[in-house]
Amino acid sequence: MEGKIFEYLEKYNYENLYFFNDNQTGIKGVICIHDTTLGPATGGCRMWTYANEWDAIEDALRLGRGMTYKYAAAGVELGGGKAVIIGDPKTQKSEALFRSFGRFLNRLNGTYITGQDVGTTLRDMETIRLETPYVVTLPREFGGAGEISPYTALSTFQSMKACAKEKLGTDSLKDVSVSVQGVGSVGYHLVKLLADEGANITIADIDEKRVKEVSEEFHTRTAKVDEIDSLEVEIFSPCALGKVINDQSLTRLKCQIVAGSANNQLTEERHGDHLDEMGILYAPDYIANSGGTIFDTDRIKPGGFNQERGINSVKRVYETMTELIAISKNESIPTYKAADLLAERRISSVGKAKQLRRQFDVLT
Template sequence: MTPFDHPEFDDHEQVIFVRDAEVGLFGIIALHDTTLGPAAGGCRMQPYASHEEALRDVLRLSRGMTLKNAAAGLPLGGGKCVIVADPARADKARLLEAMGRHVQALGGRYWTAIDVGVSPRDADAIARSCDYVFCKASEYPDGFDPSNFTAWGGFVAVKAVLRRLFGDESPAGRRIAVQGLGGVGRELCRLLREAGADLVVADIDQAALRRVVEELGAEPVDPARIHAAPADVFAPCALGGVLNDRTIPELGARAVCGLANNQLEAPRHAQALQARGVLYAPDFIANAGGVIGASAPIWGGPDRAAAMRRIEGIGPTLDAIFARAEAEGLTTDEVAQRMAAERLAAARAARPAA
């Protein structure tokens, strides 16, 4: 199967298979759309079971970045790259530098950053061979973790969901079920707990789970059943595809609002959520805080404090999506995608004739 025949291929502008036999690199770079500006999206390192699985992931993720950046009003297109490898490898830095050389060869059409398996410190390793990297640890010399941008956006999104459900955005006394306690999920938990929320949490990493349970007084749940835990909001913050034919009938929450990418296993699952009366905050809206805050080096945007304020715009965006979905009889995912598509169409229409 070629990328053109793949069911996740969506008129991607460029899909590049990269190889460096000397260091053992196999990766894929996907540029979905550069209408609004250079493609931007992270580098994911994961031991995919097959190259087909890696291709599916990078095609879906890159398209998601187009939607995310467009909906957020950023002058950026959508792209992503993946490295097929265990991020615990001792020679991880060599793989990252090798991928950096391939990104560099694109001459700025694509900017990469952090993602699953690639930390801000790892982004600095990529930057040793590439000028087109953002979200680097070295950009934040006081130790600030740029993944906190994503968590802050998630916190803003959860408040918008609570506002829609209850007419009151305060997390105090609300029960939030968080799946995935990496840096982003853990920081979201901290923000929610400080605001008075009761936390139900799960992670396959027992050390990460214990840390959140002990530090924040959270209730641990079996990772295979976190989606079914009784809660006001279910927040998926791990890998994608968690909303599917098996889990949606078992959901224990009134709403889904998390920071994982591609939470819907298939587009039809947005309709399944709506049919169950579950409010869904589209993932590429709720998790846009990271790219909003960290991409400033690309487009000369605001300082960190201004970035945090801009991320708060996720709340009004969700308010508008929820209202439009109700008025037009659409799913929230359909409305969010239409909003992004409308911005792309306007940009294309404004281009001077060739």
């Protein structure tokens, strides 16, 4: 993408790309707004140490577009966007930095709503909220849904079950072998759900102490980070960073299903084609990991946050995954294309309905 920003924006029909900078606080980053047909662009605020500025821009663009499709496919009345702050979340955070981000966000007047993401916390969201109301991920005492990682894990779990129904003939994961790559906040909760179901679990993470703790708590097997994707299992679950499905990993996979919570698992779209050709059923990442945002954004609905309604909405990811598997089979396309098609059809139909409504309002 380097040097061809407008070509990339045109190819995927982005609406806006904003850059922000504040010399006083040292903050610098970007906000991507992909599509607002269904509602205001919404997506997390990520803080990360990128190798260069182009990597940060590309990450925001890819993640923002993914949020559009995630909300559309999940039936949520929101568009997609993403914020990226360039910096080390372990050493460069400050109240001034996040308040500066909040002031910039407030200038967009609700076109983009932010939330927690990699490198940011609920406490950071509280600080941003001091400068702007356009923050969706908040603690319960602030009227938010609180910690959302258990619900991201729940939607990943539901996607696994739908895929297992298709490939294994049952949606029970009892005795099913699952390898989980990454046992951070989402991976941990996914392992808990799998353990409760009676799955045979193997885990790996770059944090060896974390692996030991999770393995001891749930009695799992462990593997090295560079071996976890080559295990002979029924389900491989990437729950760390993206681009895990690539030319190299495709030669190592010995699974029937890929279903995890990581964003942008396919390094390129053609890798989704290769999975399909190999007979591996892929649960598109923005479907599998949509539970956190579905649960989190329940507070935007009339009447405010309702936990039971939010959980039930997350559980319906099983139905969404089942639907896109049917589209994939009926139209002879890989599941990642079926997921895009499902989302695009909803955006198109809602867009037409809104256009008709505007025309009616003009006439009346």
